């Protein structure tokens with residue numbers, strides 16, 4: 001397949017690119033370094049330094065013999081997006097190119113507007129580039145489980161059948177996001193659904209939970225191929241923050257009551273899910289939705305797991321509850337369905353002690369770079 005990866009410099013984009021190339025696909029990555037710029041501006045750089053995209057492509061080629069083509073540019077510019085799609089004539093487009101930080105999107109007017117415009121523009125331009133220049137291409141769009149919020153009923157995979165006054169129909173599952181960033185993902189889904197039913201595009205929308213992990217078969221070939229590992233309050237997801245706190249010897253900061261439940265998955269499983277979706281594509285005129293997670297935990301359970309793994313390494317790990325900076329339920333029902341990707345062939349890597357210990361050891365090597373001031377919440381939207 002010819003595979004175009006939008007947002008190929010990102011935490012998920014770069015390992016995905018190597019994974020498709022390793023499987024023999026022809027890969028092009030596109031990025032404008034938005035995440036690196038925001039990280040620098042907010043003092044939130046990754047723990048391990050990562051070379052530029054072209055340098056990473058050279059390192060990967062030297063280690064594997066596989067080529068990855070690199071294009072640098074802003075996908076909000078329709079001319080650039082159209083050129084890239086025309087030039088590469090992709091069979092599959094993996095769309096990761098968004099501003100993905102909930103706290104950044106809640107920092108103020110400028111950041112909210114930037115997130116809204118960036119995310120919707122890239123999705124809109126991608127849809128039109130496909131419609132005009134590659135109508136058979138399969139778009140794999142990264143959504144988030146955060147689109148659904150935490151409803152008091154089971155979360156279905158994208159669609160729900162509703163019976164109302166004796167009649168039945170199937171609708172997109174109701175969504176109630178908890179940040180402006182997550183709301184842009186809801187809007188993305190609506191845009192995609194409109195163009196799927198109007199022009200017959202083929203789309204897979206992956207409702208992904210928070211991803212953790214540093215290691216993949218390809219990333220482990222050379223330190224220069226390591227995914228961006230963020231541990232700050234802006235880009236760091238909760239597992240990464242806890243691991244770094246455990247190594248730095250500061251208490252793991254649980255937001256509020258810690259009963260917030262979410263679905264998590266290992267980076268290796270993100271790669272599997274995206275590959276499976278690409279190799280078994282949606283049909284023409286289909287918006288296929290999968291819930292992309294492999295297990296669910298409360299924040300308290302996560303903290304206990306990291307503490308357990310840290311204790312085995314002789315780290316003295318403490319857990320402390322702090323004021324929740326976010327507006328979210330701290331105790332709630334949570335029961336998402338996530339069988340679709342397993343039916344396609346996903347073989348999950350679970351969050352075992354061994355997995356956590358391996359990550360703690362990788363973080364420990366970099367412990368002299370940890371700045372603990374970056375971990376405490378700097379953005380609040382809870383009153």
Ligand SMILES: NC(=O)c1ccc[n+]([C@@H]2O[C@H](COP(=O)([O-])OP(=O)(O)OC[C@H]3O[C@@H](n4cnc5c(N)ncnc54)[C@H](O)[C@@H]3O)[C@@H](O)[C@H]2O)c1
Nearest residue numbers: 007010011012031032033034035075097098100142210211
């Ligand atoms: N990482 C997770 O835990 C997680 C969970 C659920 C969903 N997602 C979604 O997966 C996708 C990838 O997430 P990630 O963690 O790799 O984020 P990331 O920020 O590391 O990667 C996104 C990449 O897209 C690029 N980008 C953004 N706007 C662009 C533009 N206008 N033009 C060109 N490039 C642009 C950024 O520079 C960045 O390199 C995002 O859409 C995110 O919402 C991620």
